Amino acid sequence: MSVFDHIEYDGHLRITHVTDADTGLRAVHAVHRTVNGMSGGGIRFRPYASDDEALTDVLRLSKAMSQKFALAGIPVGGGKSVIIGDPAQLKTPALLAAYGRYIEGLNGLYVGGPDVGTNAEDMTELARSTRYVTGRADQSGSTALPTALGCMAAMKATVQAAFDREGFDGLRVAVQGAGGVGGELVKMLIRDGATVLVADIDQAALANARAAGATVVSTEDILTADVDLLSPNAMGAVLSPETIPTIQAQAICGCANNQLATPDCADLLTARGILWAPDYVVSAGGAIDGCKDAGLITPEERDAKIDGIGETLAAIFAIATQDNMTTDAAAQLLAQRRMSENA
């Protein structure tokens, strides 16, 4: 099958297989679109079950980056890298240097950043051979804080739309996953007057959440907790035909990537009257921060765009109501409009 017939192919500008025999590097890089000749997106390092799975992931994720940047009002196209293999066994300075040389050769067409399987130290390593990498240890390092700040702006818009109320005072929130992002959210929500339930599989994360004033519940009970707002911040595919009928929250807003197990779960949520804030809108804070690191926006613009996630989400909710569509469909429509305005 030609890549042009691939189900996830969406007119991507470029798809490249990258190899380096000396270091065992095998990667797929995709640029979905560029704006002013630029694209950006994370560098994922995963033991994919097959090369086709890696291709599917890079096509899907690079398109998602285009939508994320367009919705965040950032003039950059979407790109993504996936390095195939177990990072614990394969990741070496030499392999990262080889991938860095590949990125450098693109001369600014693509800027990479940390993603699943890579971290700030890896970006520092890559930066030895390319200028086009963000999220180095000497820059912002973790993107958890800007991501959580964006999520708070998104939660305000969600609470406004779902409950017609300002702020979090007295709101009951269930937070699934209290790691980098979820841990920050727990602290901010409690600071703003919410009652927070939290679940995690990591005892240190739970201890921090408890110290911040959250009540710990089991990982089995968090999704079905009797709360107003549910915030998934652990893993993907948590909203499925099995879980959706059991959810008591009337609104969902969190940063976990790919929360819908399948696209039609958006319809199931709408049918149950649950307002879902699409994760690719909610979790844009880290990507926005990366654009500041890349020198594309100033720190002030970064703060304004992170805050602007709330306005974008309010616009998505308004489209969904007016045009009687799911919030997922409304977000994709708005992303498409913004991409054609900024082609």
Ligand SMILES: NC(=O)c1ccc[n+]([C@@H]2O[C@H](COP(=O)([O-])OP(=O)(O)OC[C@H]3O[C@@H](n4cnc5c(N)ncnc54)[C@H](O)[C@@H]3O)[C@@H](O)[C@H]2O)c1
């Ligand atoms: N960090 C970012 O800037 C960023 C940006 C965009 C999206 N995201 C997404 O947000 C989510 C959280 O990111 P993070 O950086 O906080 O990751 P993290 O690894 O720091 O935190 C995830 C937490 O979830 C917990 N967890 C794992 N399985 C669980 C389960 N079954 N039940 C409850 N908790 C469980 C982990 O123990 C961990 O504490 C991820 O899906 C990530 O892809 C993060």
